[in-house]
Amino acid sequence: MWDRLSEPWPSTTTIWRILRRHNTIVDQPQKRPRTFWHRFEAAAPNECWQSDFTHWPMADGTDTQIISWLDDHSRELLHATAHTPVTGRTVIDTFVHTMDVYGPPASTLTDNGMVSPPQAGGTPSTRFARGHDGTPKQPNGFEQLLADLGIVQKNGAANHPTTQGKIERYHQTLKRWLSADGLVPTIAELDTQLARFAVIYNTQRPHWAIGRRTPHEAYTATDKAFPVVEATDRIWRVRYDQVDATGTISIRYAGKLRHLEIGRAWARKRVLLLVHGADTMIIDRVGGKVIAEHTLDASKDYQRKK
Template sequence: MVRAVREQGLTHAEAAARYGVTRQWVHTLVRRYDADGPDGLTPRSRAPKTRPGTTSNAVRGRILALRVQLVADGADAGPATIAWHLEQEGYRAPSTATIRRVLHAAGLVTPAPRKRPRSSYIRFQAELPNECWQADITHWHLASGTRVEILDFLDDHSRLLLDIRAAPAFTGPMVVTAMTELISRYGPPMSTLTDNGLVFTTRLARHKGARGGFEKLLAGHGITQKNGRPGHPQTQGKIERFHQTLKRWLGARPLPATIEDLQELLTEFQDWYNTQRPHRSTSRRTPEQAYTALPKATPTGPSRSEWRSRADRVDKDGKVTIRYAGKLRHLGIGRAHAGTPVLLLIHDRDITVSDSNTGEIIAEHTIDPSRDYQPRKHDRRQR
């Protein structure tokens, strides 16, 4: 084409028509030939001179450093979390897809081809804070190998860790104490969601009896109690997933020597989880930010009284036994009534005991939850 112009005298337009190219391309070739000779006609790179969208080496280096640091701390280290940390440090964070490619290129991602995709789960989430609290008990080990339990409460909407505490083993009254403290601190929730452990519910107990202490507390505040289907932990999926985060964080630290040391770790974790860790489900806000952003839900149901009856027989020591708030209580009737068949009419804490044969009322009690033995009302007045 250049020779056709320079040696044959064709115009740029005529050469373009002959060779089926644009006139501008002929002009470009002639200009290159005039400037550099035959070398000017060799193919040149079409890559752009600048790449404004390219991730800088500084950002790439920080992405890799954050990944290593977060993994060592036992924290979430996915692309979304890394992007959040970059923004907090003043960087212009690339997309999560770019961060994922950087991690893959550095060999810092372990493929998990059998992992169930998130899209396959049916998810639900409370619309407001305090609309639903999830509670559960998991376990950890001390340095001596002793197994201890951890009780935690999580707000379903914001994922705020309301409370977390450790004990050798949790009983019903201990769970009631924790829930009472939370109601005083945050107000009563609209509902709770737990598994079917006896510290939460007696609905699947082998021997049916009174409500447990946790159930009584919820009923007294008009709080709706929800329990997951037995053998289906996905119902409590949020708190089960939370336990993975908790144990990964604890696993990055030495085992505590005592329960007190473990409690210090849990308190530190609670502060980090609530105020320093962004959550994907809350638009990368911290749980504390999500919890304080909206008004709080409150119970919608009326307080529910417990009414029930029970037939029994006074034992040789003049007592009958009932279960109240998850514990056995011994009601003093009197040795004079030993062997007498009785009917117990129970209304919350008030119990009336009558002779089944005659219908005569022989004792009245008001349960004192702080003690096991319950004297008759007139015996209390005498004392």
């Protein structure tokens, strides 16, 4: 008989090791403590944006869906709006709007349904889908936009919510705040709530995972990452831009804002801006052709196209 007073008691680890050696237990990885998880964090702002949507009720019980874009590195909430429901068009429009404010990310991380929600009449991600003849399906609108911009597309694995753990935790914080603030009767009022929440979340609420800084402090502390593409044997920085009413695009070069001549025929149209050192290329995203090129002159504010 074991005498616990006179003999050392084996540790829990020793007991588990002996039981496992004799195949008397079955490992259950899903029950591992959080210390076993591999924590991922992007190294720079805009290196990766996470996105997902969550359900939230109106005052009369009507269901809405809130779509959010979250910077992985800093936890900065870049965008949050309510819709009934989120559609594939919503994903594209909110992504483009967020790029207009923060610049494009180097990559995105969403689940498969997020790319174009099936319940909203769209189709899931086509990256891994194939037709009846075994050939890959054509990319949907969001996937094509990412490909055009040189943005790396990442999708979380099915039944693995920890892949998008940051935005899942953000959803919990958002819902607690909305519950405390009270249900509202209209989408417009809910969007106003979300705008107020974004200010609090980004600037007033320190986050333990980023050194007790606020997300906005972490987002603005270092240089942003950006997408790149290879063309003409060069690596070009990519920007998704809109030509202004005067037919120009603004870009910062050599410490000053420069205005690139594009042409009034392109006013208010969205284009791709590729930058490599002092050289630029402006590409029509619809037609794919080069519509303007520049070699930037640091002595001039207005840059005429070649």
